[in-house]
Amino acid sequence: MAAITAERLLEVAVAHRNTRWATARGGVEYGRGHYPVMIALHVGLVVGTLTEAALAHRAFVPALGWPALCAVVLANVVRGWCMRALGPQWNTRVIVVPGLPLVSTGPYRWLRHPNYAIVVAEGLALPLVYGAWATALLFTLANAALLTVRVRVEDEALRPAA
Template sequence: MVWYTVLVLAVGLERVAELVVARRHTRWSLARGGVESGRGHYPVMVVLHTGLLAGCLAEVWAAGRPFTPVLGWAMVAVVAAAQALRWWCVRTLGTRWNTRVLVVPGLPLVSGGPYRWLRHPNYVAVVAEGLALPLVHGAWLTAVVFTVVNAVLLSVRVRCEEAALRSAPGAAPGAAPCVEATR
């Protein structure tokens, strides 16, 4: 169980690295007239992702969930693939990547990297990791709860992002503001 704790803490440190990068990118976006949307759901997202990490450890330690090698090692591979996809998204978007919904007017949509095939590839990474990280060590309850709550949150988040992109200067008229979608 100690190695699993180290894995979860490593994912937590990765999240801290994301926040450092996002803070730097936020300053870049705001300096260029970026507009933030979806502030209402952002704290929920932070709590949910923190809860995933805490739930993984609490369930494994408190409920004595076993490590099943076939499932566990397969899920470690999924966690690693999710991290690779996430950082591919960060690299592809560059200074435009963020944990917040920020749109800089006048910038075109990114269509390279994983965005060639998927509109929201980072969320594929989030979903995969949310299932796989708990299942590495049999924390199935955490995997189920996170997945269900995350599905609801992502439905809000994706609508928010799409509305923010549509309402950016030069976008299609008549887009609903993201703030309304989060109330």
């Protein structure tokens, strides 16, 4: 969990750097209203996982925990691939720089929103490493609602570039 937390903090730093890059090039942010909800949900995933595992005395179940850990590692490798493909356009916010084409390399060659598929997979897998099945369920349901908004905002923002 410490590694995931450190990775998320690194993502926030990269996102801040990329926000400055995009803003300097006339980037426009979309969907600001849902961003605090997204941050709270992702913090809640980590806190909920640790809290549930501790308070419910969840034991590590190797048959579930090891595959879930492999899924978390794979998800983060693919997230890194997404970040690399997008370069300075990658962000935790929806910021569009006018005139830039849609990225169609890396995983974006096959999926329009590969990072969101990763978030879904990780939202299920990370809690299950710790046996925190209730957190996996609650995060997945809340994340489905959030992603409905997020994908709509992003698709609308990217429409001119398509």
